[in-house]
Amino acid sequence: MQVTPSLAPPDSAALLGVGSSQTDLRRFLHSLPGVDQVGAEARVAALGTRSIKTTAKAYAIDLAIRMVDLTTLEGSDTPGKVAALCAKARRPDPTDNSAPSVAAVCVYNDLVGIARQHLAGSEVRVAAVATAFPSGRASRSVRLLDTSEAVAAGADEIDMVIDRGAFLSGAYSKVFDDVVAVKAACGTAHLKVILETGELQTYDNVRRASWLAMLAGADFIKTSTGKIAPAATLPVTLVMLEAVRDFRAATGRIIGVKPAGGIRTTKDAIKYLVLVNETVGDDWLTPALFRFGASSLLNDLLLQRQKLSTGHYSGPDYVTLD
Amino acid sequence: MSFEYAPAPESRSVVTIESSYGLFIDGDFVDPASGAYFKTINPATEEVLAEISEANDVDVDRAVTAARRAYERTWSKLSGRERAKYLFRIARLIQERSRELAVLETLDNGKPIREARDVDLPLVAAHFFYYAGWADKLDHAGLGPNPRALGVAAQVIPWNFPLLMLSWKIAPALAAGNTVVLKPAETTSLTALWFADICRQADLPAGVVNIVTGGGETGRALVEHGDVNKIAFTGSTQVGRAIAAAAAGTSKKLTLELGGKAANIIFDDAPIDQAIEGIVSGIFFNQGHVCCAGSRLLVQENVHDEVLAALKQRLTTLRLGDPMDKNTDIGAINSSEQLGRITELANAGDSEGAIRWSPACDLPDRGFWYPPTVFTGVTQAHRIAREEIFGPVLSVLTFRTPAEAVEKANNTPYGLSAGIWTEKGSRILQMAQQLRAGVVWANTFNRFDPTSPFGGYKESGYGREGGRPGLLAYLTTGAER
Known part of the structure; x- marks a missing residue:
C-alpha cells in the first residue's frame, strides 16, 4: 500500500504561526523556556514524598491498571505469548472480577493481527510499534509502510519513534515531516510519538522534542522504547507534562503522555500519578490521556490490589506470568 | 472522580511529652528559682502541650556560672579531637532520634511534618557533623596557630526553625571550645529541651550546654549578664538593635542575624x-x-x-x-x-x-x-x-x-x-x-x-553563621585577649 502524505503543517502549528521550515522550527523550539535540571529534579523528589494511602491508594491502583499498555516487544515473541497477554489484558486478575482491564496491548507489527483476534469484543485497544522501531533508522518509505501495514492489520494506536540522529543534529524539519507523514499514514489510528529521551539526554531537548512532535500532529508523546537506558524517569515525564499543559494553553489541543520502560512497582506508578495530578491535573487522569508502557508493572499492581482488599500479601505465585 | 489524597497522618506516639519542664543547667533539669511557668501550645490545634519554666535573673546567673565553670575546668582543657568525639556523638544521636524530633518540632511549631522531616532534621544533623569535623582543625580556620575560644556564649534563637537555629548556634560554639547558655524562643522550647536530653545521652560534660527557657526578659537577662563573652542572636531587627545597644562598650563579641525583605x-x-x-x-x-x-x-x-x-x-x-x-x-x-x-x-x-x-x-x-x-x-x-x-x-x-x-x-x-x-x-x-x-x-x-556562610548586610545584621566564617565568630587569636 502506497501512502502519499501531505506535508502541510497541521492545524496547531499553523495556529501558533510556526512554519515547518528548518528556520521556523529552530527559531520556535529554541525560544521555549529552558529547564533547570536541579530544579526539575528537586520538584520531582518533593512530589515523590506524597503519602498515598487507603482509599487514595485503591483509586490510584485501579486507575494505573486501566492506564497500562501491556507490552511485549521481544524478538522471541510468539502468537501464543501474545494470546496469553491479550487474555491477561482483558481480565488481569482471574480471581477478582472487579479488577479493570488494561488500556491496550502493545506488540510488534507482525503480531497485530493475533492481538486483534484475541481482543475482539473487548475495550482493550491494540497498539503497534512501527517506523523501524526501536532505532527508527530506515528510509521514510520503509517507515511509512511499517505504519500502514500495522494499521491495515487492525492497530488502533501506532507508537512511532523519531529519528534521534536527525533531532540531535538539529534537522528539526526532517523529524517534523516524518511525524506528519506517519500521522497521515495512521488514518484514524492514534499516534504516539516516542522521543527516546534516554538518547536526547537533556531536559531542554526533551521539551523541544515534545513540542516538535505535538506541532507535527502527535496524539500522545511517549518517553522511551524500553530498549535504551534510562527509559522513563519522573523528571523527564514532568517536562513532558509541562509541555502538554502549555501546548493546550496555546492551541486548545490536548495531548496524552506515556512514560514507558522501567516502571515496575505500584509505588513507582503512584509517583507518576501524583506527578500528573499536581502538574496538569484531573483532566489527564484518564487512560485516554495518560498511559504506562509496561509489562511487569501490572503484576505488582494486582498484588497490591489484592493486599488492599484482603489485608494480606499473597506473593508472585498468585498472579499470572504473562 | 478526582484523585483525592486520603489523610496520611504521622504518628505522634513516638514522643511522650511531660506535663512540665525545668531548666537544663549544669547537666540536670532543675526547677526554676523564679517558680514561674508558661504554657507552650500546638499552634495547629491550640492544645496545651506542656508547661515550660520561665527563667529569671537568678536562673540565668546559675546557668552562666555553670557554663563558666564547665569552660574553665573541663571544656577548654579538652583537645579538639576529644570535643569532636562529643559533637559526632550528638550528630549521630540526632539522626537516630530524628523522627521523634521532627514530630515534636511539628507539634510545637506548626510546620508541616514533611518539612521538619526532610529539611530541618537533616540540616540539624549536618551542622553538627560539619562542625564536629572542624574541632581538631582550628589551626586551619584562618586565624593562625592556636586560636582560642571566647568563653561563655549567650545564644538566643527564634521560633521559625527551633532546632535548626539551635544547631547553627551550638555546633560551631562547642567545636571552637566555648560553652553555651541558649535560650529558645518562648513558643518553641520543646526541641531544645529534647536536645538537652541528647547532650546527657552523649555524656557531654555538665555545664557545657545549658538551656534556659522563657520570654524576652529571660533573653535580656542572658545577653546582659556580665560574665558572657559572646552573644549570638537570631530574631527581629528591633530586638537586635536593643542587644547591640546593650553590648556596646562591653568586651562581648556580637553576631546578629535579623530580618529580611528579599x-x-x-x-x-x-x-x-x-x-x-x-x-x-x-x-x-x-x-x-x-x-x-x-x-x-x-x-x-x-x-x-x-x-x-x-x-x-x-x-x-x-x-x-x-x-x-x-x-x-x-x-x-x-x-x-x-x-x-x-x-x-x-x-x-x-x-x-x-x-x-x-x-x-x-x-x-x-x-x-x-x-x-x-x-x-x-x-x-x-x-x-x-x-x-x-x-x-x-x-x-x-x-x-x-x-x-x-x-x-x-x-x-x-x-x-x-x-x-x-x-x-x-x-x-x-x-x-x-x-x-x-x-x-x-x-x-x-x-x-552547613558549609555555606549565611548572614546579612545593613539591618539584616552582621557576622556570618555556617562554614569557616561561622567558626571564626566563636574564636579569637591569642592577641585579642
Missing part, C-alpha cells in the same frame, strides 16, 4: 517552571516564617502575566492543613500574635491599593492559619514591599531592565538574601555582584548547607 528576581529568559517552584519555596516554605524568604517578587514586565498565571495555577495545588499530615505543604502560623502581625500588614496592602489574591482553601476552625496570599500591583512605597511580614504573603513588583531590578532589590533597609532566575550565566554573575545581600541564590531559593 527580592526574588525573575528575568524573561528564566527557566519558568522551576522559577515558579522557586517563588513558591521562596515565600511559602515554612509558612513564610523565614528571615531570608523571597517576599518581594520582582518580575520582568514582559513575562509578568505569564508568570502570575502559572504561579496562581501552582498555588491552587498547595495543600494547607494538619501539619502532621505527610501531604501538607502549608502548616499553621506559629502564634496568634504572629497571625495578628501578618493580618495587620496584609490589610495595609489592601488599603494601600495592592490587589490581593489567594487560592480557594479552607482554613481549619481551631489554631492559627493564614492562606497563601499574593499581592500584585505593589510599589516600592507600599508597606508590604518594605516591612518584613514573616508570613505566607508575597508582594509582586515589576522591572524592565537589570539596572532597575538591582535598584529595586537594594532599595530596602534589609539585605539578607536575594534570588536571580535567568538561563544567562553572565547575568547571574553581574547581578550577584551588585545585589547587597548576604546570600544570593541563582536559579534556586531557600537552599541551605
Whole structure:
C-alpha cells in the first residue's frame, strides 16, 4: 500500500504561526523556556514524598491498571505469548472480577493481527510499534509502510519513534515531516510519538522534542522504547507534562503522555500519578490521556490490589506470568 | 472522580511529652528559682502541650556560672579531637532520634511534618557533623596557630526553625571550645529541651550546654549578664538593635542575624517552571516564617502575566492543613500574635491599593492559619514591599531592565538574601555582584548547607553563621585577649 502524505503543517502549528521550515522550527523550539535540571529534579523528589494511602491508594491502583499498555516487544515473541497477554489484558486478575482491564496491548507489527483476534469484543485497544522501531533508522518509505501495514492489520494506536540522529543534529524539519507523514499514514489510528529521551539526554531537548512532535500532529508523546537506558524517569515525564499543559494553553489541543520502560512497582506508578495530578491535573487522569508502557508493572499492581482488599500479601505465585 | 489524597497522618506516639519542664543547667533539669511557668501550645490545634519554666535573673546567673565553670575546668582543657568525639556523638544521636524530633518540632511549631522531616532534621544533623569535623582543625580556620575560644556564649534563637537555629548556634560554639547558655524562643522550647536530653545521652560534660527557657526578659537577662563573652542572636531587627545597644562598650563579641525583605528576581529568559517552584519555596516554605524568604517578587514586565498565571495555577495545588499530615505543604502560623502581625500588614496592602489574591482553601476552625496570599500591583512605597511580614504573603513588583531590578532589590533597609532566575550565566554573575545581600541564590531559593556562610548586610545584621566564617565568630587569636 502506497501512502502519499501531505506535508502541510497541521492545524496547531499553523495556529501558533510556526512554519515547518528548518528556520521556523529552530527559531520556535529554541525560544521555549529552558529547564533547570536541579530544579526539575528537586520538584520531582518533593512530589515523590506524597503519602498515598487507603482509599487514595485503591483509586490510584485501579486507575494505573486501566492506564497500562501491556507490552511485549521481544524478538522471541510468539502468537501464543501474545494470546496469553491479550487474555491477561482483558481480565488481569482471574480471581477478582472487579479488577479493570488494561488500556491496550502493545506488540510488534507482525503480531497485530493475533492481538486483534484475541481482543475482539473487548475495550482493550491494540497498539503497534512501527517506523523501524526501536532505532527508527530506515528510509521514510520503509517507515511509512511499517505504519500502514500495522494499521491495515487492525492497530488502533501506532507508537512511532523519531529519528534521534536527525533531532540531535538539529534537522528539526526532517523529524517534523516524518511525524506528519506517519500521522497521515495512521488514518484514524492514534499516534504516539516516542522521543527516546534516554538518547536526547537533556531536559531542554526533551521539551523541544515534545513540542516538535505535538506541532507535527502527535496524539500522545511517549518517553522511551524500553530498549535504551534510562527509559522513563519522573523528571523527564514532568517536562513532558509541562509541555502538554502549555501546548493546550496555546492551541486548545490536548495531548496524552506515556512514560514507558522501567516502571515496575505500584509505588513507582503512584509517583507518576501524583506527578500528573499536581502538574496538569484531573483532566489527564484518564487512560485516554495518560498511559504506562509496561509489562511487569501490572503484576505488582494486582498484588497490591489484592493486599488492599484482603489485608494480606499473597506473593508472585498468585498472579499470572504473562 | 478526582484523585483525592486520603489523610496520611504521622504518628505522634513516638514522643511522650511531660506535663512540665525545668531548666537544663549544669547537666540536670532543675526547677526554676523564679517558680514561674508558661504554657507552650500546638499552634495547629491550640492544645496545651506542656508547661515550660520561665527563667529569671537568678536562673540565668546559675546557668552562666555553670557554663563558666564547665569552660574553665573541663571544656577548654579538652583537645579538639576529644570535643569532636562529643559533637559526632550528638550528630549521630540526632539522626537516630530524628523522627521523634521532627514530630515534636511539628507539634510545637506548626510546620508541616514533611518539612521538619526532610529539611530541618537533616540540616540539624549536618551542622553538627560539619562542625564536629572542624574541632581538631582550628589551626586551619584562618586565624593562625592556636586560636582560642571566647568563653561563655549567650545564644538566643527564634521560633521559625527551633532546632535548626539551635544547631547553627551550638555546633560551631562547642567545636571552637566555648560553652553555651541558649535560650529558645518562648513558643518553641520543646526541641531544645529534647536536645538537652541528647547532650546527657552523649555524656557531654555538665555545664557545657545549658538551656534556659522563657520570654524576652529571660533573653535580656542572658545577653546582659556580665560574665558572657559572646552573644549570638537570631530574631527581629528591633530586638537586635536593643542587644547591640546593650553590648556596646562591653568586651562581648556580637553576631546578629535579623530580618529580611528579599527580592526574588525573575528575568524573561528564566527557566519558568522551576522559577515558579522557586517563588513558591521562596515565600511559602515554612509558612513564610523565614528571615531570608523571597517576599518581594520582582518580575520582568514582559513575562509578568505569564508568570502570575502559572504561579496562581501552582498555588491552587498547595495543600494547607494538619501539619502532621505527610501531604501538607502549608502548616499553621506559629502564634496568634504572629497571625495578628501578618493580618495587620496584609490589610495595609489592601488599603494601600495592592490587589490581593489567594487560592480557594479552607482554613481549619481551631489554631492559627493564614492562606497563601499574593499581592500584585505593589510599589516600592507600599508597606508590604518594605516591612518584613514573616508570613505566607508575597508582594509582586515589576522591572524592565537589570539596572532597575538591582535598584529595586537594594532599595530596602534589609539585605539578607536575594534570588536571580535567568538561563544567562553572565547575568547571574553581574547581578550577584551588585545585589547587597548576604546570600544570593541563582536559579534556586531557600537552599541551605552547613558549609555555606549565611548572614546579612545593613539591618539584616552582621557576622556570618555556617562554614569557616561561622567558626571564626566563636574564636579569637591569642592577641585579642
